[in-house]
Amino acid sequence: MEWDRFGQLKPTGPAAWMDTPTEAFSATCPFSPRAEDEDSIAARAFPDAPMLDDRIGRHVSAHVGAAVEAPFRERGSSGGMVSWIAAELLRRGHIDAVLHVHPGTGGAPYFGYRVARSVDDLLAGAKSRYHPVHLADVLDEVRRVPGRYAVVGIPCFIKSVHLAAARDPLLAERITHRLGLFCGHMKSARFVTSFAWQLDADPDAVHAVEYRRKDEGRPANWYTAHLTLDGGATVQKDWWHLADGDWGAGYFMNSACNWCDDVVAETADISFGDAWVEPYSSDGRGTNVIVVRTALMQRLVDEGLAQGRLDLKAVDADFIADTQAAGFRQRREGLAYRLTWARRGEQPVKRVAPDATGLTPRRRAVYRTRAAISAGSHRMADIARRVGRPGIYVRWAWAAYRLYEGLVYARGRFGPVLDRLERLLPRGRRA
Ligand SMILES: Cc1cc2nc3c(=O)[nH]c(=O)nc-3n(C[C@H](O)[C@H](O)[C@H](O)COP(=O)(O)OP(=O)(O)OC[C@H]3O[C@@H](n4cnc5c(N)ncnc54)[C@H](O)[C@@H]3O)c2cc1C
Incomplete structure (x- = not known):
């Protein structure tokens, strides 16, 4: 995967792009017309989860709420449920490591997939990064280092992990759990350049990026972009005051997102989004919606609830879809x-x-x-x-x-x- 001049990651190499697709590429690119679709993957992966709703896919339950156990909610972008479930899988010994997206050591490319092997590592990588990333290096590590892994990803990434695993027995054996993020679309790296321009900063001097700075005193849907510059100075601005800060307008959206029909990561064992309906969108602490598709994930949720470590309420498919109304209209x-x-x-x-x-x-x-x-x-x-x-x-x-x-x-x-x-x-x- 290499950067193009628009700040997007593209597959490169012999016959790697759409003009001359190889058989392997056609079968594993999540947007390939020849790849297995989400319904078929989900039917294979979750035969016991009924297909109750064609918007949120196969599922056994759906919930709204957050992690009570500190510090997951406080450290997360939303209710902290992604990091909590990933941590629970680690703590209970279901997995040895988690593939997720972590800030780099400073400067571009700002973020990348990495392998977290402890809860501390996981928490250091909490929060949403609307930034191009790729799985190539961490999948190589999975092939190299035996163990059981969970992967966190947006819908097309989770789908591509299924597709890659269908052709690679090592990946199929080692990637045992998939945690999906709901997705509106993916941005290019130029979104950060634009933040810098509009915050009167030099894009080359941006050391670290926070897309959604949490402020419990303000509504959760008032996103604040926050940049740390070389030398330690910081600048920030609410997305509403940026020319390209209305998510729905689609600035810097990857063109593949125009052809996506999966809002809620239908092929993930469990999926997580933001509860974008009142009263939750006004709650600055952040609140998740989650969709559960496997018995193990249901057990983790049920036991977390019984132990008071989670605060969740059961909801139906309409509730979940309402929280993503704009996403479903677009898709x-x-x-x-x-x-x-x-x-x-x-x-x-x-x-x-x-x-x-x-x-x-x-x-x-x-x-x-x-x-x-x-x-x-x-x-x-x-x-x-x-x-x-x-x-x-x-x-x-x-x-x-x-x-x-x-x-x-x-x-x-x-x-x-x-x-x-x-x-x-x-x-x-x-x-
Ligand atoms: C590109 C993108 C678009 C999204 N669009 C929507 C949307 O339209 N509607 C909606 O409700 N929610 C959307 N989300 C999900 C939302 O932003 C939160 O990630 C989700 O609600 C989980 O919050 P949390 O507090 O439980 O997660 P946290 O506890 O903060 O954990 C987040 C986990 O996700 C990992 N992660 C962060 N960015 C990425 C990435 N790019 N790829 C893979 N893993 C990543 C982190 O490393 C961390 O492990 C989107 C997320 C992304 C990355």
């Missing part, structure tokens, strides 16, 4: 629409069928604008970086956001104009 309705853009015969193979019927012009415009913002942000940031003029990107990003917020929230400069335009349309085509 169901939006994906169906995007699939109609591809030429016949060139459409990616997804579990969602191409369909644009019933979409209002405004919804179509939202999906078109989001895709244009994603593609445009990579290019504009690249130009701004190469000519050394950050303003080129930042001004473009604000202008694009004004259009986006007008479309989505009917506010800002374009909101009233778009509202008036929509009122002029025939009744059946309105939102």
